[in-house]
Amino acid sequence: xxxxxxxxxxxxxxxxxxxxxxxxxxxxxxxxxxxxxxxxxxxxxxxxxxxxxxxxxxxxxxxxxxxxxxxxxxxxxxxxxxxxxxxxxxxxxxxxxxxxxxxxxxxxxxxxxxxxxxxxxxxxxxxxxxxxxxxxxxxxxxxxxxxxxxxxxxxxxxxxxxxxxxxxxxxxxxxxxxxxxxxxxxxxxxxxxxxxxxxxxxxxxxxxxxxxxxxxxxxxxxxxxxxxxxxxxxxxxxxxxxxxxxxxxxxxxxxxxxxxxxxxxxxxxxxxxxxxxxxxxxxxxxxxxxxxxxxxxxxxxxxxxxxxxxxxxxxxxxxxxxxxxxxxxxxxxxxxxxx
Amino acid sequence: xxxxxxxxxxxxxxxxxxxxxxxxxxxxxxxxxxxxxxxxxxxxxxxxxxxxxxxxxxxxxxxxxxxxxxxxxxxxxxxxxxxxxxxxxxxxxxxxxxxxxxxxxxxxxxxxxxxxxxxxxxxxxxxxxxxxxxxxxxxxxxxxxxxxxxxxxxxxxxxxxxxxxxxxxxxxxxxxxxxxxxxxxxxxxxxxxxxxxxxxxxxxxxxxxxxxxxxxxxxxxxxxxxxxxxxxxxxxxxxxxxxxxxxxxxxxxxxxxxxxxxxxxxxxxxxxxxxxxxxxxxxxxxxxxxxxxxxxxxxxxxxxxxxxxxxxxxxxxxxxxxxxx
Numbered sequence: 001x002x003x004x005x006x007x008x009x010x011x012x013x014x015x016x017x018x019x020x021x022x023x024x025x026x027x028x029x030x031x032x033x034x035x036x037x038x039x040x041x042x043x044x045x046x047x048x049x050x051x052x053x054x055x056x057x058x059x060x061x062x063x064x065x066x067x068x069x070x071x072x073x074x075x076x077x078x079x080x081x082x083x084x085x086x087x088x089x090x091x092x093x094x095x096x097x098x099x100x101x102x103x104x105x106x107x108x109x110x111x112x113x114x115x116x117x118x119x120x121x122x123x124x125x126x127x128x129x130x131x132x133x134x135x136x137x138x139x140x141x142x143x144x145x146x147x148x149x150x151x152x153x154x155x156x157x158x159x160x161x162x163x164x165x166x167x168x169x170x171x172x173x174x175x176x177x178x179x180x181x182x183x184x185x186x187x188x189x190x191x192x193x194x195x196x197x198x199x200x201x202x203x204x205x206x207x208x209x210x211x212x213x214x215x216x217x218x219x220x221x222x223x224x225x226x227x228x229x230x231x232x233x234x235x236x237x238x239x240x241x242x243x244x245x246x247x248x249x250x251x252x253x254x255x256x257x258x259x260x261x262x263x264x265x266x267x268x269x270x271x272x273x274x275x276x277x278x279x280x281x282x283x284x285x286x287x288x289x290x291x292x293x294x295x296x297x298x299x300x301x302x303x304x305x306x307x308x309x310x311x312x313x314x315x316x317x318x319x320x321x322x323x324x325x326x327x328x329x330x331x332x333x334x335x336x337x338x339x
Numbered sequence: 340x341x342x343x344x345x346x347x348x349x350x351x352x353x354x355x356x357x358x359x360x361x362x363x364x365x366x367x368x369x370x371x372x373x374x375x376x377x378x379x380x381x382x383x384x385x386x387x388x389x390x391x392x393x394x395x396x397x398x399x400x401x402x403x404x405x406x407x408x409x410x411x412x413x414x415x416x417x418x419x420x421x422x423x424x425x426x427x428x429x430x431x432x433x434x435x436x437x438x439x440x441x442x443x444x445x446x447x448x449x450x451x452x453x454x455x456x457x458x459x460x461x462x463x464x465x466x467x468x469x470x471x472x473x474x475x476x477x478x479x480x481x482x483x484x485x486x487x488x489x490x491x492x493x494x495x496x497x498x499x500x501x502x503x504x505x506x507x508x509x510x511x512x513x514x515x516x517x518x519x520x521x522x523x524x525x526x527x528x529x530x531x532x533x534x535x536x537x538x539x540x541x542x543x544x545x546x547x548x549x550x551x552x553x554x555x556x557x558x559x560x561x562x563x564x565x566x567x568x569x570x571x572x573x574x575x576x577x578x579x580x581x582x583x584x585x586x587x588x589x590x591x592x593x594x595x596x597x598x599x600x601x602x603x604x605x606x607x608x609x610x611x612x613x614x615x616x617x618x619x620x621x622x623x624x625x626x627x628x629x630x631x632x633x634x635x636x637x638x639x640x641x642x643x644x645x646x647x648x649x650x651x652x653x654x655x656x657x658x659x660x661x662x663x664x
Contacts, residue, residue, distance in 0.1 A: 014552060017538045021547040022565035022577055028542035031535040061535025090552065090582070196621055197343070199561040200551065298621075 004051030005109075005159035007079075008102035008129075010095055010122055011038060012114035013060020015137045019200045025261030026138040031061040034113060034136055037148045038066060041111060041134070042078045044152020048335065049160045053079045054107060056098030059088050092121045099125040108159035109317065111151060116142045116223075116292035120187050123174065123314040130158060130169045132317040138202070139223035139259055139293050141188045141216075142172075146319060154322040162331045165315075168322040172313025173215035173241065177289060178279065178306045179299050184291055187314075189214050189224040190307050191290040192282045201294045204259045206246065206266045210284050213274060213307045214242040223293050226256040231271055241274035241309040245283070279306040341401050341564060345623050348400065348556050350632050352392035352611050355416045357636035358425070358643075359387045362415070362432065365644060366591050373592070380648065382434055383445045388416035390554070390586030393610050394518050395420040397559025397581075398486060401567045407455035407472040407485040409465030412447045413518075414458035417488055423451045429643040435650035441661055442653045455485075463489055463496035466515065470502050473511035473570075484570040488516045491580070492523025494537045503544040503578070512570035514563070515541075515578040519550075520585035525597040541578035548578040554610045584608050 011034055020026035045053060057063045063083050069075040086097045095114075099122050102110060109130045112122050115137015122131060132155045133143030157163040177184040193208040203209075203224065216236045217228030228234065228242040231254060247267030258264045274280070282305045289297040289305065299305050326332045362385065370379040377383070388395070391413070399420035402408075410417040418428055423439070431438030432446040439449050447460035455472065459465055469487030476483040493499060494517055506513050517537045521527060534540055541548025547566070551558045559581055566577035586605055588595050595602055618624035 013535060014550065017536060017548070017550040019549055019562045019565055021538075021549050022562060022569060026547075028539060028548060030539035030542055032539070059529070059535075061529075064529060064535075197557065200555075200558040 005049060005156060005161075006052040006054065006105070006107045007045055007050050007155055007159050008099070008107040008110040009038065009041070009053055009055045010098060010110060010112045010114065010118065011056070011058075011062045012095065012118040012136065013058045013062045014090075015114045015118060018138065018202045020138045020202050020204055020259050023204050023262070024259035026259065029136045031065065034062060035065040035069065037113060037134065037136065038062070039069060039074070040148040041113075041152040042075075042081075044149040044154075045156045045159075046077050046079050046152075047339075048153050048156020049162070049338075050079045050156040052082065054082045054084060054102055054105060056094060057083050057086060057088055058094060059090055092117070095121045096125050103127050103129055109155050111155055112143065113148075114143070115140045116188050117294050119143055119314070120185060120292050123172075123187055124185055126314055128315060130165055130315045130317050132319065141218065141221045141223055141225045142292070150323065151319055154319040154326075155317055157322055157326050157331060158317055162335070163322050163325050163329075167325055169315045169317050170237065171311050172236065172316050174310055174313040175213050175215055175241070176308045176310055176312060177291065177297075178304075178308070179289065179297060180303055184289070184297065185312065186291040187215060188292050189290075191224055191293075192284050192305070193288040193290060193295065194284060196286070196288060196298050198288060198295045198298065201296065203290055203293050203295060204262060206258060206264050208288075209246050210287070211282055212242075212244040212246065213280070213309070214244070215309065215313070217242055222257045222260065224258070226258070227254055227266055227268075230254040230256050231268065239276050243272045243274045243280060244268060245270040274309045276309050276311070279308040281306050343400070343557065343560055345557075345618055345621075348396055348560065349614055349618060349624065350636075351396040351400075351420055352556065352614065353632050354636040354639070355392045355395065355419050356389060356611055357633060358419060358640050359389045359415060361637075361640045361644060363387055363389075363587070363591065376592070380433060381446075383447075385446060385591040386413040386589065387587055387591065388413050390584035390605070390609065391518055391520060392416055393554050393556035393559050394516065394581040394583050397556045398514075398516055398563040398567075400560055401564050402484070402486070405455065405481070405483045407469065407476075407483070408457075409469045409472075409485070409487050410456070410458035411462065411465060411489045411493060412458070412460045413490070414447065414449055418449050418451070418456055418458070421456050422454050423449065423456050425639060425643040426646040427451070429647040430650045433647040433650070434652065435647055436653045436657075437646070437650040441657070443662065463493040463498040465489060466493075466498050466502035467505075469513050469515075470505050470511055473506065473513035473576075474509065476512055477509075482571045483512065484567055485511075485513045486516060487513060488518065490523060491517055491519040491521075491528055491537060492526065492531060493517075494540065495532055500540075503541065503546065503576070506576040507544040507546050510573070510575040512573075513576045514566045514570055515576065516563075517578065517580040519580050519582050521601070522585055522589065522598070524589045537578060537580045546576045546578060548580070550580040550582065552582050554581070554583045554608070556610065556614060584610065
């Protein structure tokens with residue numbers, strides 16, 4: 001824990017621009033909206049005493065916009081802003097490389113603006129560094145829709161050690177997917193689809209889904225995890241997940257929001273609890289694997305695919321709990337006195 | 340939405356690439372002195388679309404006879420994918436009397452009423468025209484759509500914004516395609532555009548805007564299918580920005596010194612070999628097919644060039660005929 005606190009910022013410039021704006025009613029989260037959220041975040045981090053922020057670089061207007069605003073009067077109160085000089089590929093590997101570098105530079109926390117997919121990539125590289133997540137995606141179950149100013153405050157309190165990270169964070173579950181010798185990770189859901197089309201990535205139809213694995217299932221969620229949420233809710237802190245086989249044949253039917261404004265009737269063939277550290281082999285001999293709602297991998301005949309629930313997710317900063325601790329322990333009063 | 344046929348997508352992309360490659364060769368073959376763009380069998384500037392095949396092929400796979408396209412100064416890929424006759428198009432590029440415009444337009448002015456295809460060297464000129472076509476389709480009660488294509492630099496023109504406004508206001512069956520090849524001639528987006536993505540600009544006009552990354556023909560196919568379906572069924576306009584690749588210069592003869600290190604990686608980002616590899620992995624394409632598909636395209640292109648070269652030039656007496664401005 002450094003004295004002033006150093007926070008890394010990952011903001012996915014590409015989130016909320018996929019096909020679900022056409023096939024569903026996904027809203028636009030524009031670059032300028034994301035920059036506005038970042039300015040609120042930085043104000044909160046500054047108020048909590050963070051004096052350095054390290055941002056990833058991108059060609060989607062985020063780092064350029066941050067740099068431009070930091071030199072204006074409105075950015076004068078921000079923590080010192082640095083940008084990681086990494087090659088920009090405009091793919092998820094930019095996030096991976098940036099997070100690795102942030103960990104190497106010993107940041108005290110990382111804030112992620114993106115969707116489930118962005119958080120999944122961060123989780124693969126952040127190690128023990130706590131992560132706070134703000135939703136700027138379309139179908140987000142992992143990150144919440146939450147005011148960035150408050151996330152900045154909470155993250156800053158953890159990063160500066162004013163609130164004990166052990167008390168302010170909780171370990172997240174993950175699904176580890178083994179395809180041959182490769183291991184992938186998901187934070188919310190793994191879906192096994194028939195066929196071999198990856199297309200534009202996002203899922204908004206259930207017809208091709210054969211199996212679904214969930215780390216948690218909240219009935220108020222949107223996206224694939226809502227299927228489990230409607231059937232048998234599972235909390236983020238429970239040491240179990242869900243394994244669902246979709247019909248036909250069907251023994252049950254749910255009507256769930258698979259995407260914004262898009263409700264689908266889904267036939268359920270089987271529902272089972274998913275225990276920790278048990279590798280489950282998928283049924284289909286070939287197909288496509290979707291991680292957190294994105295079709296990303298194909299597997300062919302002869303390739304065995306297993307899915308395992310583990311406590312291998314990131315250490316998430318619980319913003320509500322952090323602020324509760326800060327308010328009841330006098331930390332917020334101390335902060336106000338120092339201002 | 341149309342069913343995707345991978346082999347058809349691949350063939351259509353190869354056909355365009357073989358065409359552009361031959362035009363590149365023929366354009367330079369007799370241009371002496373090399374800096375004189377008026378010299379040689381193909382007169383005028385030449386803007387080739389190698390690398391941008393996924394956008395044209397992914398979009399046009401959903402179009403039917405009677406649908407319209409307005410393309411910009413880099414038009415060949417959309418013309419070929421939309422069914423413009425290769426012979427007549429090539430004759431026009433060569434300035435021959437058998438060309439689409441009787442040899443008076445050249446490669447930036449390919450007008451094909453039969454296929455509702457047009458293009459223009461004036462940046463963003465095609466946007467309002469596409470709105471007009473879409474308005475006509477709507478007035479006639481058809482389910483036809485108009486596709487307006489331009490580059491990311493064109494989206495800074497007033498005509499772009501006026502067209503999006505009108506299309507949204509009148510709920511027109513038009514799909515705006517932005518081909519973002521990273522370069523507006525020699526200007527990167529970061530030097531010219533306040534918005535990082537034109538998908539954001541669509542949101543300002545209340546229409547869906549999506550961005551397709553990675554120059555992936557199947558991702559384009561899926562997004563374009565959804566947007567065209569919306570337009571056909573009365574849900575109005577959409578915008579798709581496709582992050583594509585300009586494999587060669589802005590125009591032929593462009594030294595591209597401004598591209599710096601980015602130029603070193605263009606070949607590895609070429610979408611056609613990458614797609615061929617995927618299809619081979621999936622067992623849907625063989626090396627023999629790769630050769631035969633290229634050979635078939637070459638033969639068609641050879642025939643089109645022969646047709647053009649053997650066609651007469653316009654007669655001087657016709658100089659003022661068929662000219663409206």
